[in-house]
Amino acid sequence: xxxxxxxxxxxxxxPILKGVNLEINAGEVHxxxxxxxxxxxxxxxxxxxxxxxxxxEGTVTYKGKDLLDMAPEIxxxxxxxxxxxxxxxxxxxxxxxxxxxxxxxxxxxxxxxxVDAFDFLTLVKGKVKLLEMDEKFLYRSVNEGFSGGEKKRxxxxxxxxxxxxxxxxxxxxxxxxxxxxxxxxxxxNSLRAADRSFLxxxxxxxxxxxxxxxxxxxxxxxxxxKSGGPELALELEAKGYSWVxxxxx
Amino acid sequence: xxxxxxxxxxxxxxxKVEALLPGQSVSxxxxxxxxxxxSFSSQGFPSLREExxxxxxxxxxxxxxxxxxxxxxxxxxxxxxxxxxRLENTCSVVLVDxxxxxxxxxxxxxxxxxxxxxxxxxxxxxxEDLEQYFGQAVSHEEHSFVAFNAAWFTDGLFxxxxxxxxxxxxxxxxxxxxxxDYMSNTRHIIVIDDMAQAEVIETFIGCxxxxxxxxxxxxxxxxxxxxxxxxxxxxxxxxYHFGGTYVxxxxxxxxxxxxxxxxxxLARNDIRTDLGLASECELNGLYLGIKRQHIDNHTRINxxxxxxxxxELYKGVLDQRARGVFQGRVVVAEDAxxxxxxxxxxxxxxxxDAEADTKPQLEIYADDVKCAHGVTVGQLxxxxxFYLQSRCVDExxxxxxxxxxxxxxxxxxxxxxxxxDQILEQLLVRFPQxxxxxxWL
Ligand SMILES: Nc1ncnc2c1ncn2[C@@H]1O[C@H](COP(=O)(O)OP(=O)(O)OP(=O)(O)O)[C@@H](O)[C@H]1O
Ligand SMILES: [Mg+2]
Numbered sequence: 001x002x003x004x005x006x007x008x009x010x011x012x013x014x015p016i017l018k019g020v021n022l023e024i025n026a027g028e029v030h031x032x033x034x035x036x037x038x039x040x041x042x043x044x045x046x047x048x049x050x051x052x053x054x055x056x057e058g059t060v061t062y063k064g065k066d067l068l069d070m071a072p073e074i075x076x077x078x079x080x081x082x083x084x085x086x087x088x089x090x091x092x093x094x095x096x097x098x099x100x101x102x103x104x105x106x107x108x109x110x111x112x113x114x115v116d117a118f119d120f121l122t123l124v125k126g127k128v129k130l131l132e133m134d135e136k137f138l139y140r141s142v143n144e145g146f147s148g149g150e151k152k153r154x155x156x157x158x159x160x161x162x163x164x165x166x167x168x169x170x171x172x173x174x175x176x177x178x179x180x181x182x183x184x185x186x187x188x189n190s191l192r193a194a195d196r197s198f199l200x201x202x203x204x205x206x207x208x209x210x211x212x213x214x215x216x217x218x219x220x221x222x223x224x225x226k227s228g229g230p231e232l233a234l235e236l237e238a239k240g241y242s243w244v245x246x247x248x249x
Numbered sequence: 250x251x252x253x254x255x256x257x258x259x260x261x262x263x264x265k266v267e268a269l270l271p272g273q274s275v276s277x278x279x280x281x282x283x284x285x286x287x288s289f290s291s292q293g294f295p296s297l298r299e300e301x302x303x304x305x306x307x308x309x310x311x312x313x314x315x316x317x318x319x320x321x322x323x324x325x326x327x328x329x330x331x332x333x334x335r336l337e338n339t340c341s342v343v344l345v346d347x348x349x350x351x352x353x354x355x356x357x358x359x360x361x362x363x364x365x366x367x368x369x370x371x372x373x374x375x376x377e378d379l380e381q382y383f384g385q386a387v388s389h390e391e392h393s394f395v396a397f398n399a400a401w402f403t404d405g406l407f408x409x410x411x412x413x414x415x416x417x418x419x420x421x422x423x424x425x426x427x428x429x430d431y432m433s434n435t436r437h438i439i440v441i442d443d444m445a446q447a448e449v450i451e452t453f454i455g456c457x458x459x460x461x462x463x464x465x466x467x468x469x470x471x472x473x474x475x476x477x478x479x480x481x482x483x484x485x486x487x488x489y490h491f492g493g494t495y496v497x498x499x500x501x502x503x504x505x506x507x508x509x510x511x512x513x514x515l516a517r518n519d520i521r522t523d524l525g526l527a528s529e530c531e532l533n534g535l536y537l538g539i540k541r542q543h544i545d546n547h548t549r550i551n552x553x554x555x556x557x558x559x560x561e562l563y564k565g566v567l568d569q570r571a572r573g574v575f576q577g578r579v580v581v582a583e584d585a586x587x588x589x590x591x592x593x594x595x596x597x598x599x600x601x602d603a604e605a606d607t608k609p610q611l612e613i614y615a616d617d618v619k620c621a622h623g624v625t626v627g628q629l630x631x632x633x634x635f636y637l638q639s640r641c642v643d644e645x646x647x648x649x650x651x652x653x654x655x656x657x658x659x660x661x662x663x664x665x666x667x668x669x670d671q672i673l674e675q676l677l678v679r680f681p682q683x684x685x686x687x688x689w690l
Contacts, residue, residue, distance in 0.1 A: 048639050049638070049639070050639075051635070072635060072639055073638045073643045076639050084639075087636070088632050088633050090651070091658065092653075092658055101640075101642055101646075102640040102642065105642060109641075141654075
């Protein structure tokens with residue numbers, strides 16, 4: 001699904017990612033953990049095409065295509081979805097409109113007809129229910145005035161409607177209360193499928209209790225310094241990152 | 250003409266038309282017109298040297314001698330075109346080239362006790378009433394456009410809503426200028442007595458040629474009375490426009506102003522309100538400038554008495570080579586304790602050649618007040634653009650969505666549906682960008 005090879009990324013003159021290698025196969029769930037400032041969000045931004053980053057070395061291949069060569073909206077239409085660590089508020093653009101615009105842009109890209117208004121509403125209302133959201137959120141401006149947790153839930157609502165192939169979740173768990181975490185995790189789990197992969201960035205084992213990863217990676221100082229099974233997350237929780245850093249050094 | 254020639258040419262013209270202006274038999278008005286003319290003759294049009302005019306160069310207006318349409322013929326109006334601007338469920342007063350048109354106006358369905366009529370007619374029927382108001386909210390000394398207007402006005406609108414009356418439908422006054430080089434100078438007086446309520450819409454339209462349209466509106470809102478005034482400035486693209494709205498608010502009154510400035514080559518708009526005890530005003534504005542348009546908005550809120558509330562939000566969208574100016578002044582008098590005031594001006598620049606000059610001014614002489622102001626001049630937020638792109642929206646559409654959403658906030662405040670839809674339509678046809686859709690809301 002996604003193959004990252006020796007990825008080096010700088011912001012200005014400052015190198016942030018220093019040779020990231022990552023293979024994600026269809027249907028797999030990968031978790032990335034790592035200290036603050038390690039470059040986790042940078043990786044998610046580079047994958048989704050945010051400007052301001054320079055790829056100085058390396059390649060990213062998505063479904064056999066060069067991902068880095070695509071405009072952000074093309075990546076999205078091809079099925080790469082980023083749930084942001086800090087979702088942006090867009091006053092004046094309604095949530096439901098954006099959902100519809102996004103879905104239709106994706107369908108058009110795939111050569112499918114635009115979704116009809118009734119089917120769309122049925123689909124959206126179903127997903128709203130799945131995420132235990134109030135329908136009122138649909139008619140509010142995108143993320144405007146949403147609480148931290150509501151924003152995160154809204155990101156997963158978008159994913160649930162767009163059904164992307166490669167879902168990148170950047171600290172979706174942060175800001176969620178315990179009940180909300182369960183709901184959001186259930187939403188994510190309902191999306192799990194043989195042809196869909198996940199890359200979850202998180203600081204906490206807690207999320208991984210609900211969404212079981214196949215592989216856990218530690219990203220530190222711009223590199224993946226350790227990878228392992230779900231037990232790695234438990235070890236990290238117990239011993240901290242200094243333990244990995246010592247091992248690497 | 251040079252600025253000096255302006256000072257002499259206009260008064261020289263005056264002799265030819267004087268006898269044809271309305272209100273000849275009204276002695277106080279004759280005196281006032283003479284004073285205003287003298288005032289204009291000594292100053293000419295405002296110059297960049299004046300603080301209130303430093304961003305707006307009106308010398309283009311001086312190049313021509315615009316004359317009131319009393320000697321020339323009032324132009325014919327294409328009624329189909331005019332009707333596209335006429336709002337449903339309103340009374341309408343149509344002023345063609347500065348003169349009331351009875352055939353185009355429609356004043357049916359108003360209660361007998363309410364006075365809504367043309368200024369020329371009102372000067373004949375109610376000269377004593379008018380004397381109490383004329384020049385009381387703004388004197389010709391305000392600046393020379395007001396003086397110019399007082400000297401030359403040919404007609405206008407007089408609205409008087411007596412105490413406790415609610416105007417059954419909004420009154421729309423449509424200003425139309427039909428010919429190149431014509432001047433429309435109109436004068437309006439709106440009086441809303443204690444506990445009365447009204448809504449008035451001022452619409453400005455005109456031909457594609459260069460002309461001058463000037464309108465001065467004086468407003469008097471009684472105790473606990475309520476007025477919402479909408480201004481839709483859709484002048485032709487070569488037009489010069491000056492509009493002044495001067496308001497006196499009595500205790501507990503409410504005044505809302507919605508100002509949409511989309512038209513004209515050079516447009517200046519002044520709004521001033523004097524707030525009485527515990528009164529409220531809300532000033533909203535949206536200006537959209539494209540091509541080489543210059544749109545200037547000046548507002549002044551005078552908190553004269555305690556406990557009044559003022560809220561102001563002006564937004565500007567400036568594209569291509571347009572320039573927008575906002576000068577907003579809030580003055581809190583020594584006596585105006587417990588004032589609450591907020592003023593904001595936000596400008597969106599869509600091209601490198603567009604410009605926004607913004608100057609908020611707060612003058613506070615009382616000590617127990619809450620006053621805030623903020624201004625921004627900027628481009629579209631890159632983070633928001635990226636967010637939309639990451640949701641499958643292409644960059645150009647993302648930019649258009651954000652631009653439209655920015656402007657639409659002001660349109661959404663309009664609760665008269667037909668007016669709301671008209672403003673939206675005008676906004677959409679004027680945006681230079683293609684593919685902006687109403688559905689985005
Ligand atoms: N635009 C930028 N300009 C300068 N430095 C930047 C920029 N963007 C990111 N960085 C730096 O790159 C490093 C990695 O940032 P990133 O946001 O990817 O970290 P992270 O691993 O997601 O951290 P956290 O766990 O706190 O979210 C940080 O040191 C950050 O300050
Ligand atoms: Mg991060």
